[in-house]
Amino acid sequence: MTxxxxxxxxxxxxxxLLPAGWLMWQGxxxxxxQDHEMSANPIKYIxxxxxxxxxxxxxxxLAITPLRKMNGWNKxxxxxRMIGLYGFFYVVLHLSNFIVLDYYFDWMTILKEIxxxxxxxxxxxxxxxxxxxxITSTKGWIRRLGKKWLILHQAVYLIALLAVTHNMMMVxxxxxxxxxxxxxxxxxxxxxIYDKVRLGRxxxx
Ligand code: HEM
Numbered sequence: 511m512t513x514x515x516x517x518x519x520x521x522x523x524x525x526x527l528l529p530a531g532w533l534m535w536q537g538x539x540x541x542x543x544q545d546h547e548m549s550a551n552p553i554k555y556i557x558x559x560x561x562x563x564x565x566x567x568x569x570x571x572l573a574i575t576p577l578r579k580m581n582g583w584n585k586x587x588x589x590x591r592m593i594g595l596y597g598f599f600y601v602v603l604h605l606s607n608f609i610v611l612d613y614y615f616d617w618m619t620i621l622k623e624i625x626x627x628x629x630x631x632x633x634x635x636x637x638x639x640x641x642x643x644x645i646t647s648t649k650g651w652i653r654r655l656g657k658k659w660l661i662l663h664q665a666v667y668l669i670a671l672l673a674v675t676h677n678m679m680m681v682x683x684x685x686x687x688x689x690x691x692x693x694x695x696x697x698x699x700x701x702x703i704y705d706k707v708r709l710g711r712x713x714x715x
Contacts, residue, residue, distance in 0.1 A: 515588060522589055526596040529563045530603065553611045557680075560604035565677055565691050567597030568640075568670050569698065576701045591647050594666070598644045601637050629679035636672035639665050667702075670695050 511519075533556065539546035548555045571593040578586045613620050624634050643663060645651070652659050674695050677688040 515585070519589070519592065522592060526567070526593070526599075529559070529600070533559055533603075553607065556607045556611065557604065560600050560607060561677065561680070562687065564597055564600035564604055565673050567593055567600060568666075568673055569691065569694050571597055572666065572670055572695070572698045576698060576705075579705065595644055595647065598640045601640055605637055629676050632672045632679070633676040636669045636676065639669050639672075643669070667699065670698075 536546045536548050537552075540548050540552055571590055574586045574590045574593065578584055609615060609620060613623075624630050643665060646655065646659065646662060655662065674688065674691050677691055678685070681688050
């Protein structure tokens with residue numbers, strides 16, 4: 511790895527961790543009875559914050575291939591795995607908030623919520639698929655799975671669709687942000703369909 515790439519990777523790590531750091535800082539302010547941004551319902555706030563960042567990272571991960579193709583920024587591919595894993599990281603925080611702070615490890619109620627509420631079921635399927643992609647994102651798994659790896663990792667489109675649908679269904683009042691997420695996703699998927707039709711490609715790596 512060149513020095514420049516290592517430096518850029520360090521910058522991306524730092525930027526990707528900023529939201530988590532900010533959330534921890536706000537959590538500390540709340541714990542310490544100081545002024546904070548976590549609203550009157552911190553659990554809801556954490557749901558929104560981590561959920562929104564998870565969607566953003568998933569969408570940024572999906573944007574890498576079109577950006578690379580359109581502008582010839584081939585080095586971007588070196589950041590795709592990292593961005594995807596940060597999406598997973600924010601999903602883990604989101605799910606942990608649900609399990610630990612929202613439901614205090616009440617597994618029966620958690621299970622009922624996942625089964626009873628389609629929006630939560632969508633989120634759960636997306637989270638499980640993301641876990642699978644995160645596990646198989648290593649060089650060892652890429653080598654072991656060969657062509658199957660490409661097929662498996664196409665699941666990222668389904669994950670993005672489920673995540674944005676979950677986002678739409680969970681927001682009660684202002685739909686503007688999930689609408690923006692949905693439009694970005696439509697653009698990214700539209701570009702891929704256009705490119706595939708244009709080039710008649712079989713797989714899209
Ligand atoms: C890829 C997986 C997931 C993504 C990207 C995601 C993203 C989001 C987003 C963006 C929101 C709306 C935030 C807002 O109102 O601005 C949200 C809300 C929510 N999500 Fe998820 N989510 C995922 C998985 C899950 C899972 C697995 C669960 C629980 C099992 C869950 C539980 C919730 C709950 C309870 C809310 C509503 C919070 C509230 O309004 O009080 N999510 N999620």
